[in-house]
Amino acid sequence: MLIDSHAHLEMPEFRKDLDEVVQRAKEAGVEYIFTVGTERKDWNRALEIARRYPSVYAILGVHPHNAQEIDGHTYGVLTKLCQDERVRAYGEIGLDFYRNLSPREIQLKRFREQIGLARELRLPIVIHDRDAHQETLEILKSEKAGELGGIIHCFSGDYRMAKECIDMGFVISVPGSITFKNAEPFQDIIRRLPLESLLVETDAPYLTPVPFRGKRNEPSYVRYTAQKVAELKGVPFEEVAEVTTANALRVYGLDERKPL
Ligand SMILES: [Zn+2]
Numbered sequence: 001m002l003i004d005s006h007a008h009l010e011m012p013e014f015r016k017d018l019d020e021v022v023q024r025a026k027e028a029g030v031e032y033i034f035t036v037g038t039e040r041k042d043w044n045r046a047l048e049i050a051r052r053y054p055s056v057y058a059i060l061g062v063h064p065h066n067a068q069e070i071d072g073h074t075y076g077v078l079t080k081l082c083q084d085e086r087v088r089a090y091g092e093i094g095l096d097f098y099r100n101l102s103p104r105e106i107q108l109k110r111f112r113e114q115i116g117l118a119r120e121l122r123l124p125i126v127i128h129d130r131d132a133h134q135e136t137l138e139i140l141k142s143e144k145a146g147e148l149g150g151i152i153h154c155f156s157g158d159y160r161m162a163k164e165c166i167d168m169g170f171v172i173s174v175p176g177s178i179t180f181k182n183a184e185p186f187q188d189i190i191r192r193l194p195l196e197s198l199l200v201e202t203d204a205p206y207l208t209p210v211p212f213r214g215k216r217n218e219p220s221y222v223r224y225t226a227q228k229v230a231e232l233k234g235v236p237f238e239e240v241a242e243v244t245t246a247n248a249l250r251v252y253g254l255d256e257r258k259p260l
């Protein structure tokens with residue numbers, strides 16, 4: 001059993017064959033998929049997908065790319081949608097200083113605000129950090145975000161950052177890029193981190209692992225990421241599957257629930 005801790009099934013890439021994608025995941029042993037609605041136009045569809053498939057849960061929030069679209073209604077709409085029991089976390093929120101699709105000052109402000117909203121909603125948070133490691137750490141610390149717990153998704157920082165996040169109460173989610181040839185520095189970090197602090201994710205339709213690199217990613221491929229983690233840590237695949245699944249269920253507050 002595996003869990004894809006982060007995918008985007010509401011994106012247009014899955015419009016045509018979502019039933020098959022969810023079915024293939026099940027056949028590959030992926031018991032749950034967490035789909036992330038990152039902007040207003042995607043929230044309802046993410047939630048609708050989570051209600052339609054027993055194996056899919058939703059995560060809702062405003063991505064740093066869309067930070068400048070937040071207006072006076074945004075948090076009210078999110079507050080309402082997040083009452084649904086299919087919503088298991090708030091996100092993805094954070095900073096993206098690589099693409100800078102929203103001005104940095106606005107990203108910083110909205111990141112802090114959304115940690116506050118997640119606290120009100122009593123949800124763990126899913127963090128997106130690209131080329132903004134220092135600023136991300138500073139905000140997580142000053143907002144005491146560790147009290148909420150959650151996930152650093154598509155982790156791309158160094159070992160020290162990973163350690164700091166784990167010490168704060170977060171887990172580190174490993175994407176398919178761990179299988180890439182040039183991933184040696186990242187692979188080394190994963191070797192050194194405890195399995196008890198790791199999740200696996202696809203971020204589908206992006207970041208497709210080897211051997212499907214270049215094609216559309218989908219949740220069933222999360223097994224290649226888990227396989228790579230097993231290889232790096234020198235433990236059986238089953239152990240990685242079991243422990244990362246338990247970690248994900250714990251973070252998303254589903255560990256009391258029986259598998260469907
Ligand atoms: Zn992201």
Ligand SMILES: [Zn+2]
Pocket residue numbers: 006007008036092203
């Ligand atoms: Zn994402």
